[in-house]
Structure formats: structure tokens, C-alpha cells
Amino acid sequence: MNYSDISYILVMLGTVAFAVTAVLAVIPKQIDLFGAIVMGIVTAIGGGTIRDMILGVPVFWASDLNYIWVAIASSIVAFYGYQFMERKYIYSLMLYLDGIGIAMFVIQGADKALALDFASPVGPVLLGLITAIGGGITRDVLAGNTTLLLKKELYALPLTFGVVVYLVALNFFPNHADLLGTICSVLTFIIRACSIHWKLHVPQWMLIEKGKMG
Amino acid sequence: MNYSDISYILVMLGTVAFAVTAVLAVIPKQIDLFGAIVMGIVTAIGGGTIRDMILGVPVFWASDLNYIWVAIASSIVAFYGYQFMERKYIYSLMLYLDGIGIAMFVIQGADKALALDFASPVGPVLLGLITAIGGGITRDVLAGNTTLLLKKELYALPLTFGVVVYLVALNFFPNHADLLGTICSVLTFIIRACSIHWKLHVPQWMLIEKGKMG
Amino acid sequence: MNYSDISYILVMLGTVAFAVTAVLAVIPKQIDLFGAIVMGIVTAIGGGTIRDMILGVPVFWASDLNYIWVAIASSIVAFYGYQFMERKYIYSLMLYLDGIGIAMFVIQGADKALALDFASPVGPVLLGLITAIGGGITRDVLAGNTTLLLKKELYALPLTFGVVVYLVALNFFPNHADLLGTICSVLTFIIRACSIHWKLHVPQWMLIEKGKMG
Known part of the structure; x- marks a missing residue:
């Protein structure tokens, strides 16, 4: 099992989460099953779909339908097994897998922008973030929930930190993208995991302090 | 009046609805007129616009502005004539026309994905559904209304059924796309019409039964 | 300082606003800083991003990151300086600068559609409006606020008026796009400024009068 196999498995685990x-x-x-x-x-x-539409390239899942099948299967299992899924340890596991997912997707999105030489250095950061959190935000909008942009949970900040560190490091060591990407994904995940475990806030x-508000 | 004329008229009636x-x-x-x-x-x-953006092709209405003119004219008439439109029989008529619209658009969207050989078989199903219900969902998001994804009305399921039957049938009879498309549109519309008439639910x-919820 | 310099400065002021x-x-x-x-x-x-995605062209900010830097810097200043920004005169200034922004963006968006010969005459009007108000509507959706489509403030109508006048005038004097664009931007801004000053409504x-509602 080589680097890209492991990477693929982790991305699919992230998709499940x-x-x-x-x-x-x-x-x-x-909600109903549909x-x-x-x-x-x-x-x-x-x-990833929004990212690819901004980049003007074919959407990533068109050439690998596993993303869709895994998402459909996971949704069905979660729907009928929600009582099991909501158990404390299972739900925690899902939160950490989600953390792995966003940590990988933010670097993956940045890499795709870099490969297309898109609007560096701002483009890779923005598109990495969109890849990681765009789906969750769209879901919240469709469900009428408050989006994570309005929550004080430490969710998007570790991603921003990770992808910025990645781009800076890549500037110094342009030939070690894979290694740096792995390190920064792990780093991002560790910060996110800490924020899940200790319920860290921004x-x-x-x-802005409430007391100071006009 | 041939097949494509009738199809065009029905699509425009769907656009009105x-x-x-x-x-x-x-x-x-x-809301105001604007x-x-x-x-x-x-x-x-x-x-259809979201579908075309995902497919990476020019948006469909750019080459046929009738879609826009019909939508504008219908909106103005509905705005000033809403008291007439809200009458029970007129409103029912609109619901059934909407049913014709979604039944045609779901097959049309799938056909466009098939013609571009896009991510078969999942792509045609997803893009057919997006074509049919994407506009309504966007409207609900813009208006701050609950989207149909959170309602138990039988709206999206008949569409999914119709487009899946269409793709399976097309697999067996690849040379009869027009006929199969018509049959599946009619089938989809009949199920939707029944669900309007008898107020059927999912x-x-x-x-998930309420009693079972944690 | 020539025409396009002034135009660029005004567009950047609009971006700040x-x-x-x-x-x-x-x-x-x-909300937090992120x-x-x-x-x-x-x-x-x-x-502008939605416009470019509909047009199928590279997003405008990919080739001029100043838009992003200015937006980031302005957001940070507004976040920490909100008490200053909320002062009546500063806030009014921002409203008028926003008025300059939308008046310029609506013509700019129409021009981009015209240059690509996109779905004239409806396309330029729609894409001009999307350029000017699409960002604000997306923000309101993400923030869970009521979008301007449901408010009676005179915001989108002056834009529609300005861009339609522009297209009609351009039809008669096709060689004076720059001059006509400037006049129509100024005209749009004046109407918008009046509506800010006198709090004009649609x-x-x-x-539809409340009394008449069913």
C-alpha cells in the first residue's frame, strides 16, 4: 500500500464522515430518506464541486463515482442507524473522521489550484477552504441551520492555518509537495482534534466582546 | 405539429407554472414586483443553469431567451393577478402544470448529461433531479422558506423513480430514447398527479417514526 | 490620471464599501474575525464570480488579486473598528460608496456580457444585476438574514433602470460605450443616493397593498 492508496482511503473515510x-x-x-x-x-x-466550477475544470466526481456511491451508502446507513450513530463514541469517531476529511481536503483543494497556477497565493488558500467547508455550509443553508461561519467553534481556523503554513513551506521547499502536504494535513488534524477534545473556541x-458592543 | 413542437410547448407551460x-x-x-x-x-x-454550470457547457437560456421572457411575463401576471391565481382551480391547474414541468425537466436534464457522456449512470440521475428541483430549492433559500428537501410531500421521489426507470430502460433499448423519455415523463407526471390529488406523503x-426518536 | 484609472479607483472604493x-x-x-x-x-x-461562472470565463479576481486583498483588509478594519464605522456619518459614507460600487458593477457586468455577445439583450441586464447584487444576496443567505429581494428599499430598481437605459442608448450610439456607461453609472448612483437620503421605497x-391581500 503506497502513499496515494493511503491518501485515497483517508479521503473516502472523510467522505463517509x-x-x-x-x-x-x-x-x-x-427529514425523509431522499x-x-x-x-x-x-x-x-x-x-469540491464549487471549487471545480470556480476553476473552470470538470467536477472531480465525474471521473470517480466512488465519491457519490460512498456518500449515498453512508447517508442510508446513517439514516436508518442514526440511533447507533448518535451514541457518544460513534459520534465522536465521526467528528474525528470529519477532522481527517477537512484536513485532507483543504490541502487537496490548494494543490488543485496550485497545479492550475490559479491566482497564487490567495487562490489556493480560498479554494482549499472552499473544498473543505463549502459542502457543510451549503448543507446548512439548505437545511435552514446556522452555518459554521456564525459559530465560535474552532473549525475553519485550523484549516486556514494549515493551508497557509503549507503554502509558505512549499515556497521554501518546492520539491517536497507530498511530504509537506502530509505534514500540514496532520498538523491541521491535530489542532482540530484538540479543539474537538477540549471544546476549544476561537x-x-x-x-468582539459582548460588553463592548454598542 | 411534431414531437419536438409538442415537447417545446409543454416545457414552456412548465416554465409558466x-x-x-x-x-x-x-x-x-x-415581496415587490422586482x-x-x-x-x-x-x-x-x-x-437548468446549475446543471449547465456543473456540465461546463453554455447555459441553455443563452441560446433561447424565450425561457426568460416567459418567466418574466408569467411572474408579472401572477404578481398582479395573484388573487385570481390563488383561486382553488387555478392554483390546482398550476400545480399540475408544475408537475408536467418537473416530469419533462428531469428527463431533459438526464438526456443532456447522457449526450455529454457525463458520469453515467449517477450523473444523469443527479443532473436530471437538479434540473427539475434546483430552481425551486434556490427560490426557497432566497425567500427564507423551508426547502422541499425538508417536506414530506411526494415531490422529488416520483422524479427519482422516473429518471431511474428511464436509464434502466434505455440500457435495454438504446435506440428508443425519445419514446422511453416520453413514457417515463408521463409515468412521472402520473405519480406526481396522484400525489397532488390524494395528498400523498413519502x-x-x-x-423515521417520531416515537422512535431519541 | 485617465478614464480607466479613475474607474479602477472607484471600483476599489466600491469593493471597500x-x-x-x-x-x-x-x-x-x-461573528468572529474569520x-x-x-x-x-x-x-x-x-x-462577479457568479457572473463569470454563468459566462463560462475565468473568474475576474484570478487575474487581479487586489480585489481580494482590499476585501480582506477592509473586513479586518471594519471588524475591529466597527464602533467607529457605525458612527452615523461614517456609515452614511459607506452607504454612498456602496451606491457607487453597485452603479459601476451593474454597467461593468453588462459590458462583460456584451463583449462576449451573451444572450443580448436579456443577458447583459441579468448579468449586470447579478454582478451588482449577487454578492450581497449570497452574504444574506449565508448569514441567515432576509435578502434584499424581500425588502422594500429602493436598491435593485435604480440598477435595473440604469442598465436598461444604458443598453437602449448603446443601441442608438454604439460607438460611445465608455461615455454612455459613465453617464448611466452616474444616473444610477444619483437615484440610489436620493433613495438613501430620502429613504425612498419602491x-x-x-x-400589493396589504388591505387587498386575501
Whole structure:
């Protein structure tokens, strides 16, 4: 099993987690099976689809339908097995797998922008973030939920940090993209995992204190 | 009047119904004429526009502005004539025309994906569904309404059934696309019409019983 | 300083205003710095990005990252300086700058559609409007706010008027696009400025009277 095999397996695990957490997020809304599958698919492939539409390239899942099949299967399992999925340890597992997913997708999205020489250095950062969180945001909009942009959970910041570190490092060591990508994905995941475990919030200087508000 | 003439007339009637039902859906929100026209256009052409953007082809209405003119005219008539439009029989007529519209658009969208050899067999199903319901979902998001994904009405399921039957049948009789498309559109419309008439809901096994919820 | 320099400066001032008013609009939602920057960027470049995706051309900011840098910088300043920005005169200034922005973007968007010979005459009007208000609508959807389509403020109508006048005039004087564009931008801005100053609403005949509602 080589580097790209492992990478593929992790991306698919991330896809499973995206779909499962999506379905669990909309089940309280009394969604039916069809709606659950749509939400699962949108969350799993929405970010990469928006990225590819901005880049003007064919959408990534058109050439590898496994993304869709995995999202559909995961959504069905999560829908009928939600009582099992909502158990504390299973749900935690899904949160961490989601963390692996976003940590890989943010670097993957940046790499795709870099490969197309798209609007460096801002383009890779933006498209990496869109790849990682675009699907989840679209799901929240469709479900009428508050998007993560309005939550103080430490979710998007570790991604931004990871992808910026990746681009800076790549500038110094342009021949080690794979290694640097792996390191930065792991780094991103570790920060996200810490923020799940200790329920970390966005640092205070990035918030406006309530007392100060007019 | 040949096959494609009839098909074109039905698609335009569907466009009328999309725009009219859109305006009637947002009038309770005290929308003005401009907003009503935007909602009418978005609902009428939104699904096909998203489909074409995913396919990476020119948007369909760029080469046939009748779609836009019909949507604008229908929106204006619906806006000023909403009291007439809301009458029970007129509104029912619009619901059935909307049913014709979605039944035609779902097959049309699948056909466009097939013609471009896009991600078969999942691509045609997804893009058919996006063509049929993407505009309505976008309208609901813009209007702050609950999208149909969260409603238990039998709306998207007949479409999914129709387009899957179409693709399976096409696999066996690849030379009869027109005939099969017509049959499956009619089939889809009949199921949808039944669900309007008898107010059918999504079957029980596709729902999670309230009693069982954690 | 020639015509295109002035035009560029005004467009950048409009970008500043888009980002600042976006951040001020979401601060009551207790957003953090990351969310504020995302909202600022989305509002500043969202409309033009949707336009370019519909046109099937590379997104405009890929070849001029100043749009993004200006949006990011303005968002940060607005976030930490919101108490200053919310002062009556500063906020008014931002509203008028926003008015300059939408007045320029609506003509710019129409020009881009015209240059590509896209679906004239409806295409340039629609894409001009999308360029001007698409970012603000996307921001409102992401923030869970009511979009401007459901407000009675005179915001989108002056734009529609300006871009239609522009296209009609261009039909008669096809060799004076720059001059006509400037005149129509100024005209649009003046109407918008009046509507800010006198808090004008959409005219009565474009509304449905509450008393008449069923």
C-alpha cells in the first residue's frame, strides 16, 4: 500500500464522515430518506464541486463515482442507524473522521489550484477552504441551520492555518509537495482534534466582546 | 405539429407554472414586483443553469431567451393577478402544470448529461433531479422558506423513480430514447398527479417514526 | 490620471464599501474575525464570480488579486473598528460608496456580457444585476438574514433602470460605450443616493397593498 492508496482511503473515510455527520445534523428536522441522501451528497462533494466550477475544470466526481456511491451508502446507513450513530463514541469517531476529511481536503483543494497556477497565493488558500467547508455550509443553508461561519467553534481556523503554513513551506521547499502536504494535513488534524477534545473556541482577540458592543 | 413542437410547448407551460407558483409562494412575504420577477426567473431557469454550470457547457437560456421572457411575463401576471391565481382551480391547474414541468425537466436534464457522456449512470440521475428541483430549492433559500428537501410531500421521489426507470430502460433499448423519455415523463407526471390529488406523503419506511426518536 | 484609472479607483472604493457594510451587517450575529473576512470577501467578489461562472470565463479576481486583498483588509478594519464605522456619518459614507460600487458593477457586468455577445439583450441586464447584487444576496443567505429581494428599499430598481437605459442608448450610439456607461453609472448612483437620503421605497404600483391581500 503506497502513499496515494493511503491518501485515497483517508479521503473516502472523510467522505463517509461528511455524509454521516450531515445526516445526523438534519435528522432533527424530520427529514425523509431522499432528503437525507441529498444532504449527504451535497455535504460530501459540494465543496469540491464549487471549487471545480470556480476553476473552470470538470467536477472531480465525474471521473470517480466512488465519491457519490460512498456518500449515498453512508447517508442510508446513517439514516436508518442514526440511533447507533448518535451514541457518544460513534459520534465522536465521526467528528474525528470529519477532522481527517477537512484536513485532507483543504490541502487537496490548494494543490488543485496550485497545479492550475490559479491566482497564487490567495487562490489556493480560498479554494482549499472552499473544498473543505463549502459542502457543510451549503448543507446548512439548505437545511435552514446556522452555518459554521456564525459559530465560535474552532473549525475553519485550523484549516486556514494549515493551508497557509503549507503554502509558505512549499515556497521554501518546492520539491517536497507530498511530504509537506502530509505534514500540514496532520498538523491541521491535530489542532482540530484538540479543539474537538477540549471544546476549544476561537481565540478572544478574534471576537468582539459582548460588553463592548454598542 | 411534431414531437419536438409538442415537447417545446409543454416545457414552456412548465416554465409558466414554475414562475407562477414561485410568485404565489413568495407573495405572503410582501415581496415587490422586482423581487417577484427575480424569484420567477430563478425558479424557472435556476435548475437548468446549475446543471449547465456543473456540465461546463453554455447555459441553455443563452441560446433561447424565450425561457426568460416567459418567466418574466408569467411572474408579472401572477404578481398582479395573484388573487385570481390563488383561486382553488387555478392554483390546482398550476400545480399540475408544475408537475408536467418537473416530469419533462428531469428527463431533459438526464438526456443532456447522457449526450455529454457525463458520469453515467449517477450523473444523469443527479443532473436530471437538479434540473427539475434546483430552481425551486434556490427560490426557497432566497425567500427564507423551508426547502422541499425538508417536506414530506411526494415531490422529488416520483422524479427519482422516473429518471431511474428511464436509464434502466434505455440500457435495454438504446435506440428508443425519445419514446422511453416520453413514457417515463408521463409515468412521472402520473405519480406526481396522484400525489397532488390524494395528498400523498413519502412512504413510511422512508421516514423515521417520531416515537422512535431519541 | 485617465478614464480607466479613475474607474479602477472607484471600483476599489466600491469593493471597500461592499466589504465594510457586509461586516457591519453580520457583527450583530456575534461573528468572529474569520467569519467576518469570509462575509467581506463573499460580498465584494460574489456577484462577479457568479457572473463569470454563468459566462463560462475565468473568474475576474484570478487575474487581479487586489480585489481580494482590499476585501480582506477592509473586513479586518471594519471588524475591529466597527464602533467607529457605525458612527452615523461614517456609515452614511459607506452607504454612498456602496451606491457607487453597485452603479459601476451593474454597467461593468453588462459590458462583460456584451463583449462576449451573451444572450443580448436579456443577458447583459441579468448579468449586470447579478454582478451588482449577487454578492450581497449570497452574504444574506449565508448569514441567515432576509435578502434584499424581500425588502422594500429602493436598491435593485435604480440598477435595473440604469442598465436598461444604458443598453437602449448603446443601441442608438454604439460607438460611445465608455461615455454612455459613465453617464448611466452616474444616473444610477444619483437615484440610489436620493433613495438613501430620502429613504425612498419602491413605488406603490410595484407593491400589493396589504388591505387587498386575501
